Amino acid sequence: MPDATTGVAGPPLLEVDDVTMQFGGVTALDHISFEVRRGEILGLIGPNGAGKTTCFNVMTGVFQPTSGEVRLNGQKLVSRSRHQITRLGIARTFQNIRLFPEMTALENVQVGGDARHRTSVPGALLRLPRHRREERDGRTQAFELLDFMGIPHAANSLARNLPYGDQRRLEIARALATGPELLCLDEPAAGFNPAEKEELLALIRRIRDRGQTVLLIEHDMRLVMGVTDRIVVLEFGRKIADAAPAAVRADPKVVAAYLGVPEDAA
Amino acid sequence: MNFEFLFANIGDLTVTGLSQGAIYALIALGYTLVYGLLKLINFAHSEVFMMGTFGALFAWQLVGLHENNPIPSVPMMIVYLLVGLVGAAVWSGVTALAVEFVAYRPLRRRNAPRLVFLITAIGASLAISEAVGIATGRQQFGMPDLFKTTTLVTIGDAHITNLDLGVIVAAIVMMVVLDQFINRTRLGRGIRAVAQDSDTAALMGINKNRVIVLTFVLGGVMAGAAALLYNLKIGVTRADIGFLLGIKAFTAAVLGGIGNLRGALLGGLALGLVENYGSALFGTSWRDVVAFAVLVIILMFRPTGLLGESLGKARA
Amino acid sequence: MSTGGDAPRRSAGGRFVDGLRTVDERRVAGLAGIRSRWRALPLVVRIAALAAVAVFFYLLPNLAIPLIPTPDTNFASVLFTVAVYVLVAVGLNVVIGLAGLLDLGYIGFFAVGAYSVAIFGSPASPLATKYPWLMLIPIAIAVSMVSGVILGGPTLRLRGDYLAIVTLGFGEIVRLIAVNWSITNGQIGIPNVPAPPGKFPDGSPLFGVIDTRPFYWLALTVVLICMFGVKLLENSRVGRSWLAIREDEDAAELMGVPSFKFKLWAFAIGAGLGGLSGALFASRQGFINSNSFDVLTSVLFVAAVVLGGAGNLAGVTLGAVLISYLPERFRGAAEYRFLFFGLALIAIMIFRPQGLIPSRRRAVELADRKREAEEEVTAGA
Known part of the structure; x- marks a missing residue:
């Protein structure tokens, strides 16, 4: 049953469990945990460089996390090869189109x-x-x-x-x-005009209605608010919010992150 | 495996290995400079070196020094060495430039992928070595003797000859000069800037094409120096010597870490030693197999080489 | 600058294909016209036409067509050489053209196949077996494929240009082993390499030294079978995976393509076909030594694939024919052939990087565009 804080209730499909990703001395993801529930549309947002795409890359096996675990249907994904992860049921698109x-x-x-x-x-x-x-x-x-x-x-x-x-x-x-249970879209609306964005929203809903779960990275706040059941917000590699769209919009920390207000002032 | 022979002659094997390796190192510089700058394996660099050996020979013939001339006096020897160096460096430099202008620049303008460059490089290498082969009747050419090879010092069982010592010292001097040039001069800074980030360097007003031309010339001059040393050490040249020397020098560059100037020196010397020890162990006919096996093994297990790949950060 | 972090967005092979994109549109359109007309023909007609072409090639040594036969050498044996080169190009095309892996040491597999037949078949070899020729060929293919897997296993994870150099090193190692190993016997070589079985009614061997036509027919048959096999692979999950890897290996992996597995298959199949060509070559020669396997020949193989048009069977066939036939036809100029091919490689890469016959895909698409345009016109009328 949907409720105010968690969107669509369903069993967890994907669990990101305490994932840390460091490149040299830079921490791109800092002890991130969240879950994607079966049948929902989850938004993953955050300012530039917050670690959204890194998060996708860890989930799909492009990067091995420094520590932490990712599970799909309870199966561990870390250290599996990329094509195996795809066959287990995660598919993705790319921020910069990478067709053949x-x-x-x-x-x-x-x-x-x-x-x-x-x-x-x-x-x-x-x-x-x-x-x-x-x-x-x-x-x-x-x-x-x-x-x-x-x-x-x-x-x-x-x-x-x-x-x-x-x-x-x-x-x-x-x-x-690829027949995914979880479809990860990395900024699918980049470069679209408003009409095309509307069309895309309808499409994402239709994909969910086919029974697939959608994880959406998006910059366009309006788009995210309009289509998602729940939103996870990253900033500087840390999770700062995880709630329904309305709650996220009202969250001062999120507002500060997007408007650049210093954290102590927020 | 003949360990007895190896240990009985370890000193001599080390000396000759180092002098052979010094020549590899000088050729390897050409691969490393171009790779560091353009991420391109300049497959035709082997022929740049080959042209240098002929360049020195022509220069000597021009001033009347022929294969069977008597050994000249010391001052004349120095003159002849300089003449040979200039001849080799000019021929090699011109060849390197010709390759850049004919085979690479048109592709760069179209932003062609790396493998296309490699194929034109192979084409250029084939064309140059065949053209020289046809022009020289595929004959072997002997070099004049500039000095008599004598043993200068004996350390333990190692006989250090004036030739080996000269080759090693000359190579190291060339390396130091190049290092200073890259690190201390304005032109050298340009090379490093383009190697690190060519787009930003261009925005900062560095003329990328001029830097590339300079790099090819530098690589060519180093190959010319290597060619002169090769002429002195081996005493003969042919149109088809480039391939083997080139691939070994490339191995040396990869061994040390391609794109890294110090790596080229280290890799060259290491390869010379390994090859010499290996041929002592397995027999001289397996010498080249050892070299190629080293190449394959390094690329499999440590493709970035001993010192890692970097020209931009180069302390040469 | 960190070259270690140079994770290419597209595989080297994919970028290689990028380079093949300066298209002479008019010529492609012309070819597309021929192709679409061809595809419009009924299947029976197409099969009949292909059969006619095959029959023509089988009859070629018996037809006295002016200008084509080689004045200085036995025409049938030249045709045999051409067929072997075509087989080499078909195999190397799987590696370079389809999977996008630049293999400069292909001659190594050719040599492994040739020496396998000689070592296991020649009574002069210390490792001679009693296996008949028909058993030796599969053995040669198997040994070559295994050598391909042994080389490919650790190296196929390397960057494209490094792979090229490693394979070059491999080709040279194989040659040097042939020179130095007591069993391969260097320049002296191995004599009495067995020939295929069969006798003429008069009792003389079918595959003899005087009349080389049976060898040509055999090689032609093998070529046709292998081409058919490669076509089957191309039009399957395997072929799609190869193309995807060539285009963008990382994206292919993320779409579920086990790229290492299929690269290894490409390498093994290429090695097997290379070994098969070597085995045919050795059987025809009856004698092999280390001189036949230098790296220049390996470069020539690459030239055949690239000149004709990588990724396209008709293209690589044309390339192989040119490279093997021209020097035989114009023997006087054979001295210049490597010079010529070297210059041709540069010129082709600069002026016509897609090769002489561009790939099928571009042509198909242009044909579709044309059809769409025509449909719009008809709809509007």
Whole structure:
């Protein structure tokens, strides 16, 4: 049941447990703990350099945290390889778009779908039944996702030739193709105009309605407030708030962080 | 494995290994300078060195010094050494510049990826060595004797000859000069600035292309010096010597930490020693296998080399 | 400046492909026209056409086409050499063109395959076995693949240009071992390398030294089979994973591609095909020594792939044909061939970095654009 402080109640899907990440002498994440509950849309916000993307990178296995643990459905993720984490059910997009530029949109999405496929060289060479089944399912799913994201016309275009907005949508389609339980979006609205942002909001809700949990890094406060069930706020690598949007908006510490008021004054 | 032979001759093996390594180190500087600046393996640098060996030879022939001339007097020897150095440095420098202008600059203008540079570098290397091979009939050319090789000192069982000592001292002097140049002069500061952050350096008014040209010239001059020492030590040259020397010098650069000037010296000397000890252990025909095995092993286990990669922070 | 923290956003191979993007649009459009017309043909017609092309190549040594045959050398044996180069290019294309790994020591695998057949097959070798030729070939492929895995295992995690140099070192180590090892016997080499079995009705061996056409037909058959196999891989999860790794290895990993596994597969398959070409080469020669495996030849292999158009079977085939056929056709100029190829490598990278035949993908897309435009016109009318 939704309540004022925690948004949608559900069992924890992802637990970030006391994670610290240091680069040389710089502490990018300082004993961060929060959880993402199944079925919610969680916002992860904070000023520039607060450690949001670092947090994504620790969750998806790009960085090994200095200490702490990340669990998905109770399974430890730290020290697993990146592709294993993806197969366990986390998918992400990138702040700077990172598609496979010389592949078509369809192939980009198919690569995502391949995360759940098992065909390797022998199967592909011998055209075993599993290969054929996976190819068929992968193509069907890829077309469905392109459709879902509103870019069915782009299927046979090279990714690098798509307009900017379509590239962002394609990245989400590719991430969805991996069949994630948790979808992490890193500033998906960057560079969008207000109309496109509205569309994106609706889309994120539709993704949640498909039964997927969404973790959203976003700069645009209005966007975050409008769509999330709960918000975690980072500042200088520390968590300063974890509450429903309304409560976060009223939190003086958050206001101070965003407006740059010194902490003691806040 | 012949440990007995190795330990019986450890002194001599060390001396010859160091002088061979000094030559690798001077060539390695060229790889390290360009890599530190552009993140580019200048595969054609081997041919820059090869051209230097011919440059010295031509210069000597120009002043009338030929292969079978009698050994000159000491003052004339010094003159001939300088003539050879100038000839080698000029040829090597010009070759290095030609490679930069023909093979690299057009790509840089288009911001081409690293592997494309590597392929043109291979092309340039192939073209230069083949052109020289065709022009020289793929013959081997002997060098005139400038002095008589004698043993100067004997420490334990190590016989230190004037040649080996000269090569090692000359290489170290060149290194120190280069180090001072990079660290103390305005031009050297420009190189370090571009190596650290070329965009910011450009904003600060440093002409990046001029710095790059300077770096290629410096690498070329060092390769020229190495070529002169090589001529003195080995006594012959051919159009196809570049490949082997080049890849060993590259190994030396990687061993010491590519992009790091001191690393080039350390790596060169270390490679010379390892190779010499290795060939004593396994037999001289396995010498090059030892060198390549060292390269493969380093890249597998410590790709940043002994001293780490850095030109920007260089204390050469 | 910290080169250690130089985590390339895209794999070196991916950036390599970036370099192949200055496109001569008109020419691509022309090719795309041919391609789309080709794809519009009924399947039966396409198969028939391909079969006709194959038949043409099988008949090539028997046809007296003016200008093509080589005046100075036996034409069939030149064709055999060309076929072996094409096979090499098909294998190296998997490594360079598809997976984006620059392998400069491919000759090493070629040598491993050649020596495997010689060492296990020649009665002159101390390690000779009684296995028939048809068993020796799979052995040669297996040994090459294993050597590929042994080399690739520790090195495939390296940055792209470092990988290039390590593979170069590997190629040179293989050659030096061939020179120095007592069993490979250096310059003296290994004689009596077994040839494929079979006899003419009159009792003379089918794969003899006088008539080299059977060797050519054999090599051509092997090439066609391997091309088909590579095509099957390309159009599968494996091929997509290779392309994704080439384009952006980190992103590929994060999308669930086990990149190390597929890079290792690419390396092993490339090594296997290289070994197979070496084995065919050794069987045809009947004798091998260490002179056949120098690094220049390895560079030539790379040149074949890059000149024709990396990542594209038709392109690399053309590249291989040019590189092996031209020096045989113009023997007088053979002295200049490395000079020529060196200059050609520079020129191609500067003026036509996508190779002579650009990759299929670009062409497909341009064709789609054209179709869309036409549809709009029709819809508007």
